[in-house]
Amino acid sequence: MKKSSVGRRPDVTAVELVGGIEPLELELHDYDERWVGLYLDHRRRILDALAAANVGVEHIGSTSVPGLAAKPIIDIVVTVEDITAEEDYLSALVAVGYELRTREPGHRLVRTPARDVHVHIYEQGAPAVAEYLLLRDWLRSNAHDRALYESTKRSLLQSRWHDMNAYANAKTDVILAIKARARAARR
Template sequence: MGRPVRGARRESPPCARGRRRGSSTSDRPRCPGPAAKPITGMLLIVEDADAEESFVPALVAAGFEPRVREGGHRMLRTPERDAHLHVHGEGAGEIQDYRDLRDWLRHDRADRDMYAAKKRELAKKEEWPDMNDRAQAKDDVVALVLAHARARRAGGRAQDDRATT
């Protein structure tokens, strides 16, 4: 998986920046605890995610396959499905969401445990009608974790409302 990413980055426009995205991956957990799926989630930040001609050809040449095309967001994956590369344009709100979630889960054990429990629960389900359904099934927990992270970043104290999820 690393070779295609490195190759694509050599061919990417100079504004492109890459980051590992997820809270957990199979090879190196970004935060201790969450149940890892065998997929590495990555974030590529480009000037304009809708300007596919500036980055998709290099990623396809490196072995990635386009999978999702939404306004301001593209997702490509490897044929082995062991890496998902999410592409967003500079300034997209999702970029900070990914960072806040990752950083807070590294910091707060209770939220990390709650998030991991949700992921384990969802992992028991074999089939999902749509690829977005699994992600959406975590929305309540992700929203709560992000609220805690942002309260802390703003200098406040995160309310302990975990029992409601």
Template sequence: MAADIELIGGQEKRDIRVVPYDKAWPRRFAHERDRIIAALGPLACRVDHIGSTAVPGLAAKPIIDIDLSVPNVDDEDTYLPQLIAAGYHLRVRQPGHRMVRTQDLDVHVHICTAGSDWERRHLLFRDWLRHDADDRELYGKMKQELAAQDWPDMNAYAATKSPLIAEITERAEAWAHSTQWHPNRPRA
């Protein structure tokens, strides 16, 4: 794990379970999006469903990943107290990114600065996997294989996926360039 990442509460051993896509995941996201917007109002510049649960047909850990864009992620006093009051718990603090999660650990809200590279990368990766069946299948297969292994924590599992994510991201970037993809333009 990178030295610049602070895990609030330290390392946690968690079982990694990957399940088939669940059509209820978009509704779960919508519920959490509404909670976040109610807590933050206009400070929530964007609230997007990201990660594998945002890609129809892709197997995933049953954890809803949300990208929350705020004016300045480093200015925690403007948004973190409201999210904590809404029932989220701070888990990760790193430059350009914070992560809060629900007590049941089934929702991870990744907080970044609006317009940042963090925001763009995650939206592009999601949109590419929605678009490209081959990479969606490749990524899903790897996740299922890795989930069958024993991991010291979820970060170790995620780090092992990094080389494939980098490879897929290269193809996504080429697609973004050729199609003039932009995170503010919705894609089917």
């Protein structure tokens, strides 16, 4: 995969959710040390598929935080040089078994058919990536906020969710407060 010879082009302007809204049973599992190994297996698969591209790969989300209960879905963020140059990364990821789920401005999501690994693709330098890493790193080092986040997730899962996105949105206020404390601690 070499950098696309086509210059930077406009990104998509709408959200495309391949397959539509999917109801999903959400269940938290106690932290599982095998999640690191699963991440490393998929990291290798991604790096092999995108060997000719300049990409970054990080484990994000609750499965990346030792001691934190999580949905057993490995979240990975991949950074690419140009999100609009899908020919540089998307077909290679599909060829190694991932399926396109979401295409939206600045973000693509591919996942395994079993829906147990989500690969979020952003352009290098995208603010969303720094936000993921800020939350991950803070939760890894702060037991109080790790416990708060887990209790929030457990509380939310007492309700039925018709869509994973609605569940994720319901955590927003707590996540913003935790990230604010993380930023304050950096200063």
